[in-house]
Amino acid sequence: xxxxxxxxxRATSGAVAACLDLLGTNGFAIGLLAAVVLSPAFASAQPFxxxxxxxxxxxxxxxxxxxxxxxxxxxxxxxxxxxxxxDYGTYGGWAAVDEGRAVVAAAEGTVVEAHDGEFDRCxxxxxxxxxxxGNYVAVQHADGVxxxxxxQRTGSIAVAVGDWVTCGQHLGFIAxxxxxxxxxxxxxxxxGGTGFEPYGFGGCSDPVSRWIDQGPYxxxxxxxxxxxxxxxxxxxxxxxxxxxxxxxxxPDDAAPIDVHVYIDGAAGDPAAAGYAIRAAIVRDDVGEHxxxxxxxxGFMDGRDHAVFAYGIGAAGGANGLLSGSPATLRCDPPSPxxxxxxxxxxxxxxxxxxxxxxxHDIVHVxxxxxxxxxxxxxxxxxxxxxxxGDADPDISGAVYVRDVRGGVPGRRHVPSPEAMDRWRLDWGxxxxxxxxxIGALELGAAISTRPYLVQGSGPAVYxxxxxxxxxxxxxxxxxxxxxxxxxxAGPGNPGRTDGGATTPGRDAxxxxxxxxxxxxxxxxxxxxxxxxxxxxxxxxSRESAVLGWVVTWVVGLVGxxxxxxxxxxxxxxxxxxxx
Numbered sequence: 001x002x003x004x005x006x007x008x009x010r011a012t013s014g015a016v017a018a019c020l021d022l023l024g025t026n027g028f029a030i031g032l033l034a035a036v037v038l039s040p041a042f043a044s045a046q047p048f049x050x051x052x053x054x055x056x057x058x059x060x061x062x063x064x065x066x067x068x069x070x071x072x073x074x075x076x077x078x079x080x081x082x083x084x085x086x087d088y089g090t091y092g093g094w095a096a097v098d099e100g101r102a103v104v105a106a107a108e109g110t111v112v113e114a115h116d117g118e119f120d121r122c123x124x125x126x127x128x129x130x131x132x133x134g135n136y137v138a139v140q141h142a143d144g145v146x147x148x149x150x151x152q153r154t155g156s157i158a159v160a161v162g163d164w165v166t167c168g169q170h171l172g173f174i175a176x177x178x179x180x181x182x183x184x185x186x187x188x189x190x191x192g193g194t195g196f197e198p199y200g201f202g203g204c205s206d207p208v209s210r211w212i213d214q215g216p217y218x219x220x221x222x223x224x225x226x227x228x229x230x231x232x233x234x235x236x237x238x239x240x241x242x243x244x245x246x247x248x249x250x251p252d253d254a255a256p257i258d259v260h261v262y263i264d265g266a267a268g269d270p271a272a273a274g275y276a277i278r279a280a281i282v283r284d285d286v287g288e289h290x291x292x293x294x295x296x297x298g299f300m301d302g303r304d305h306a307v308f309a310y311g312i313g314a315a316g317g318a319n320g321l322l323s324g325s326p327a328t329l330r331c332d333p334p335s336p337x338x339x340x341x342x343x344x345x346x347x348x349x350x351x352x353x354x355x356x357x358x359x360h361d362i363v364h365v366x367x368x369x370x371x372x373x374x375x376x377x378x379x380x381x382x383x384x385x386x387x388x389g390d391a392d393p394d395i396s397g398a399v400y401v402r403d404v405r406g407g408v409p410g411r412r413h414v415p416s417p418e419a420m421d422r423w424r425l426d427w428g429x430x431x432x433x434x435x436x437x438i439g440a441l442e443l444g445a446a447i448s449t450r451p452y453l454v455q456g457s458g459p460a461v462y463x464x465x466x467x468x469x470x471x472x473x474x475x476x477x478x479x480x481x482x483x484x485x486x487x488x489a490g491p492g493n494p495g496r497t498d499g500g501a502t503t504p505g506r507d508a509x510x511x512x513x514x515x516x517x518x519x520x521x522x523x524x525x526x527x528x529x530x531x532x533x534x535x536x537x538x539x540x541s542r543e544s545a546v547l548g549w550v551v552t553w554v555v556g557l558v559g560x561x562x563x564x565x566x567x568x569x570x571x572x573x574x575x576x577x578x579x
Contacts, residue, residue, distance in 0.1 A: 045143055045145075045208075045210060046107050046109075046141040046142055046143045046145055046210075046226075047210055047211065047212045047226045048106035048107050048147070048189070048198060048210050048211050048212065049104075049106055049107070049167060049168065049211075049212055049213075049221065049222060049223050049224060049225050049226075050220050050221040050222060050223050051088075051104060051105070051106040051149060051187045052088060052101065052103055052104060052174065052185055053101075053102035053104050053168075053170075053223075054090060054101040054102060054174070055220055055223055056220060057091070058090065058091060058101065059088045059089065059090050059101070059185075059220060060088070060089055060091070060218075060220075061086065061087070061088060061089075061218050061220070062087045062184055063078060063079050063080055063083050063086070063087040064076075064078050064079045064083070064086050064199070065079065065083060065084060065085055065086060065188075065195070065199075066079045066080065066083040066084075067079075067197070067205070071204055072202075072204065073197050073199040073200075073204055073205035074199075074202035074203060074204065074205070074217045075203040075204040076217065076218075084188055084195045085150075085186050085187055085188030085189075085195065086186075086187050086188070086198070086199075087184045087185070087186055087187075088184060088185045088187065088220070089182070089183065089184040090174050090185075093182075093183060094183065096174075096183060097120070097153060097173070097174065097175050097176070097183045100153075100156075100173045101173060101174040101183075101185075102170055102171075102172075102174075103137075103152055103170075103171045103172045103173060103174060103185055104168050104169060104170055105139055105147075105165045105166065105168060105169045105171055106139075106147050106167070106187070106189075107139075107141050107147070107225070107226065108164070108165060108166045109139040109140050109141040109142065109147075109164075109165060110139065110140050110162065110163070110164055111137060111138070111159045111160060111161050111162060111163040112138050112139065112140045112146060112161060113136070113137065113138035113148075113161065114136075114137050114138075114157055114159055114160055115130045115134075115135060115136055115137075116135045116152075116154065116155065116156075116157040117135070117154060118130050118134040118135050118154060118177040119134075119154065119177060120134065120135065120151075120152070120153050120154040120176055120177040121175070121176055122176045122177060122178065122179070122180045122181070123176065123180075123181055123182060124181065125179050125180060126179060127177070127178060127179065128178065129177060129178050130150075130178050131178075132178050132179040133148065133150035133151065133177075133178045133186065134150060134151050134175075134176075134177025134178025134179075134180065135151070135152040135153065135154055135156070135157055135172065135175070135177045135178070136148060136149055136150040136151070136152060136178070137149045137152070137159060137172060139165060139171075142230075144191065145189050145190065145191050146190050146191075147187065147188070147189045147190075148186070148187070148188045148190065149171055149172070149185060149186075149187060150178060150185070150187075150188070151174070151175060151176055151177050151178055151180045151184060151185065151186050152171075152172040152173060152174065152175055152177060152185075153172060153173040153175035153177070154175070154177065156172040156173040156175070157171070158170050158172055159171055166225075167225035167226065189210065198210040198211060199211070199214060200214070201214070202217070212224055212225070212226055229252060229313060229315050229318065230250070230251040230252050231251075231311070231313070231318055231320035232248055232249065232250045232251075232257060232310075232311025232312065232313055232314075232319060232320040232322075233248070233249060233251060233311065233320060233322075233323075234246055234247045234248030234279070234289070234309075234311050234320075234322040234323070235247060235322055235324045236307065236309050236322055236323070236324035236325055236327045237324070238327075239307045239327035239329040240295075240329075241295060241300065241329075241331035241332075241334075242295075243292045243293060243294055243295065244261055244292070244293040244295060244309070244327075245290070245291065245292045245293075246290070246291055246309060246322060246324065247279060247283065247285075247286040247289045247290045247291065248279040248289060248291060248309070248322055249279070249286065249289040249311070250311065250313055250314040250315075252313075252314065253314035253315070255314060256278055256279050256280035256289060257278075257279055257289075257311055257312055257314050258276055258277070258278055258279070258312040259277050259278070259279045259291050259309055259310065259311060259312065260275070260276050260309070260312060260319070261274065261277065261293050261307065261308070261309045262274045262275075262307070262308045262309075262310075263296075263299055263305050263306070263307055263329065264299075264305050264306060265306065265308070266308045266326070267308065272308075273296070275293055275296075276312075277291050277292075278291065279291040279311070294422055294450060295331060296358065296360035296361060297334050297360070297361055297362070297363045297452065297453070298359065298360035298361065298362055298363065298364075299329060299360065300331040300332065300333050300334045300363070301331075301333060301364075302331070302332050303330065304328050304329070304330050305329045305330070306326040306327075306328060306329075307325070307327045307328070307329050308321065308325045308326050309322040309324075309325055309327075310322065310325075333363060333365075334363065334452070336373075336454075337448035337449070337450075337452050337464065338445075338448065338465060338466045340467065341464050341465055341466050341467060342373055342374050342375065342376035342465055342466075343370070343373040343374070343376065343454065343462035343464055343465075344375075344376050344377055344378060344462060344464075344465050345375065345378050345379065345460060345461075345462055346378075346379045346453070346460075346461045346463060347378045347379065347381075350381065351379060351380075351382070352461070354381065354383065355379075355382070355383055355423075355451070356424040357453060361452075361453045362453045362454065362455050362461060363452065363453065363455070364454075364455055364456075365454050365455070365456055366456065366457070367456045367457050367458075369454075369456075370454060370456035370462075373454075373462070373464060375462075376465070376467070376468060377404065377405055377406065379462075379463045379465075380401075380402070380403055380404065383401060383423075383425055383426075383429070384401065384431075385399055385400070385401060385402075385414070385425060385430040385431060386399075386400050386402060386411065386430070386431050386432075386433050386437070386438060386441075387399045387400065387430050387431070387432055387433070388433065388434065388435055388438055389432045398413060399413075399414045399420070400413055400414065400438065400441070401414060401447055402441065403444060405442075405444060405468035405469065408442050409441055409442065410441050410442035410443065410444045410469070411438060411441035411443060411444065412445065412446060412447045413446040413447070414446070414447060415446045415447070415449060416449065418449065419447065419449045419450065422449060422450035422451070423447070423450065442469060443469070444468065444469050445466035445467075445469075446466075447465075447466075448464075448465070451463065452464045
């Protein structure tokens with residue numbers, strides 16, 4: 001796993017602000033995130049806390065590291081010749097050893113050495129064992145430094161090689177094993193195998209201290225641990241046509257985190273398209289940390305696309321590149337959700353924005369394929385969601401999108417929570433209405449599980465949709481509205497068997513499959529890299545659509561003008577009068 005590759009933005013950068021200005025304050029701008037990319041840097045020095053739970057009134061410094069000539073770091077004489085670490089003696093002698101004086105990790109890290117079983121009542125300084133350290137533990141920290149904790153009590157070592165320990169975690173108890181003359185803890189940090197002085201600011205030491213709170217000369221360092229921010233970890237398990245799946249978590253926080261997925265480039269690549277999702281799907285192997293992103297249709301073109309995924313740190317610090325990145329995505333063009341469906345024109349940019357469509361939702365097809373779908377009613381100007389809530393058992397929890405087909409107001413069932421997310425519908429915008437209001441709306445086919453937009457050689461963009469309801473001659477519109485159950489096309493609520501509803505207000509991450517981990521407020525959100533290129537791609541698609549809408553309007557106006565001219569000529573010739 002790469003150490004540091006991305007940082008979460010704390011404020012909108014100038015580049016992103018410029019991108020937002022280009023797009024305007026509309027649906028395109030919703031969810032745009034900045035990605036500030038940093039080059040890998042040297043890890044910062046790991047600071048330490050006092051390595052014992054026994055502190056003021058319990059321990060004292062008996063010898064510092066020797067800087068030569070029996071001189072300690074402060075140019076004092078509290079050391080002895082050749083001493084390589086710092087000794088902390090414990091008040092109370094052997095009674096304190098029997099009582100137990102805890103040794104703790106000075107910082108988080110991995111146990112790389114642990115030795116036990118040596119005699120622990122040495123007074124001669126020559127008992128040996130454990131290389132002279134008796135019973136001891138060594139912990140390696142993020143910056144590569146290893147700290148040693150020597151002369152501990154027999155049978156007290158509480159960790160094993162390979163264990164991850166947190167700052168302040170119990171390692172053992174103080175005693176006098178190895179080359180020792182009485183109860184004390186020998187603490188020694190080493191870098192590259194060479195010991196160094198953790199104390200600073202003294203006349204005979206470096207000006208930098210490795211302690212969080214060094215304390216006064218011959219006093220004890222503080223016991224406060226540093227704030228840690230380990231990199232998020234995880235994997236891309238699959239970059240498949242049915243979803244980009246994996247898991248991610250922050251080792252410092254048990255809550256679900258966000259994942260940024262970039263296609264066609266890494267974070268910061270202006271050619272990459274990015275999407276933010278929530279890693280909150282429950283899995284047997286990693287718990288509530290799975291994620292799944294539906295592949296945007298625009299990348300289903302039979303070509304290879306590189307996929308990068310980053311875990312976003314819960315504390316807003318460094319983000320981690322997930323293992324398995326980059327994965328390769330290759331998908332054939334998708335099949336339309338309704339093979340015998342119709343195409344419905346997205347009439348203007350406001351409609352495109354109101355539905356939070358993305359340029360990468362569009363499938364580019366040839367005009368022959370486009371003509372297979374007869375043109376039907378224009379797509380609704382904005383999503384309007386209604387539900388009867390839990391008040392009516394027949395339609396409990398069902399969510400519908402209002403629609404108008406052939407001039408008749410209707411309702412379309414949203415078939416699942418995943419469909420809500422993939423359409424980027426707002427859970428907070430569902431209007432609760434009574435049974436009569438819903439019953440007055442003509443029941444049409446359920447909407448597809450995700451939007452399917454198509455564009456031919458021209459600039460017009462269409463939604464491929466189910467045909468309008470078939471109406472029997474003489475039957476009034478909406479006469480089928482007495483069927484108040486969930487639509488047959490919908491799988492119903494997770495855990496339900498009645499083919500029922502999509503429950504409004506569903507908690508993020510529930511359901512356990514599909515895209516149920518996607519952010520509830522707007523679904524999958526586009527993420528841009530530095531600069532405006534990624535946004536420009538979307539803007540270009542929208543400008544192409546705008547051109548199509550303008551052309552459509554101009555052609556319509558020309559046609560209307562010609563029709564009026566023909567009517568005037570017919571009227572003048574007497575053909576415009578009634579029978």
